């Protein structure tokens with residue numbers, strides 16, 4: 001890992017010349033805003049939903065489209081096949097034995113399914129601009145965020161301004177389904193991707209007045225539980241009472257996994273959880289938060305969670321056990337008096353440093369099997385997983401990030417943890433030895449993974465400015 005100095009090497013670049021060059025980059029960004037918004041809007045029209053096989057063609061078209069945009073600005077671009085969805089790799093022009101620091105910018109062009117469609121005010125794949133936001137599935141997660149970096153690099157290349165870093169974009173199409181093909185791909189191209197660090201904008205900031213670098217992420221372990229009872233749905237009047245109801249059994253089973261304050265009841269679950277330090281809790285307290293505003297934004301009646309932790313801590317630094325979906329019996333209009341033949345649920349468990357997904361899966365499986373009644377047959381299948389992530393909040397790269405954010409947003413930046421998962425950051429560390437700098441542009445009300453997802457056009461613009469400054473900070477080593 002190269003050591004990154006803070007700020008710019010003034011001896012090498014006299015301030016006036018540097019300022020003039022940066023100014024032309026910044027001017028380019030301002031002058032092209034409306035085209036940049038049009039480009040994003042076009043990008044958002046692709047229903048690149050990685051979870052649904054019927055969208056394979058849309059995914060392919062979307063990858064080709066973004067690759068075309070990379071080529072247009074002068075990046076050496078490839079659309080790389082994998083056994084899943086293609087990965088777009090685009091490199092800034094560089095000299096053969098370039099001595100500039102090399103950074104990766106990671107993003108993903110796939111999106112979450114838009115369901116339930118009826119809750120969208122405008123169609124998810126027909127982007128609409130209102131109140132300074134662009135509304136569409138994938139706008140903030142993640143098309144808008146990585147496009148901001150692409151536009152900043154465009155500004156350097158199109159104004160003929162020397163980029164202080166060599167940059168390689170890796171834009172994949174399977175982030176929302178666990179990035180299973182990216183890891184072997186990075187492994188295979190390890191030499192090409194050798195770098196000083198990875199820049200990822202796929203997280204958020206508390207508000208434009210509190211720009212933030214994220215230094216920790218939660219991990220994830222997904223699983224599916226199915227309880228089978230009778231061979232077919234039964235008449236609840238004729239047979240009910242003598243045969244177990246799998247839907248009821250599933251509810252009772254789930255109630256034995258987490259108590260009504262959010263504490264997970266699986267034996268051993270908290271064994272590896274690293275305690276929060278005083279410094280971390282102080283930093284977390286700086287994240288602006290009001291329970292009332294938070295509840296209003298989310299439309300929820302009351303704050304929830306284990307006693308002794310703030311809402312900010314609960315949603316970023318504590319593990320969870322969540323049911324994501326429940327399926328059983330009759331769900332159509334009116335009633336149908338049956339004992340359903342089976343019930344199933346999808347679960348994700350959010351993990352914090354240093355919990356390990358496979359250990360947790362083993363513990364959860366053992367617990368479920370132990371508490372499951374013999375009146376149903378239980379099947380448990382593990383799904384995608386990702387380790388939690390933690391980097392030193394005081395590293396040089398984090399400092400360069402904080403400085404770029406301050407320049408773009410005009411406010412002191414903070415370090416924070418985030419509750420989401422980006423499993424690939426751990427693989428970048430394992431395979432390339434590189435830390436990831438998380439510079440999230442999403443705002444708390446962006447509705448990631450929810451209906452009416454949006455991205456603030458001001459965040460988009462400031463994201464480009466931040467990125468432009470970032471390469472100066474990271475390059476001045």
Ligand SMILES: [Zn+2]
Pocket residue numbers: 112141176448449
């Ligand atoms: Zn996502």
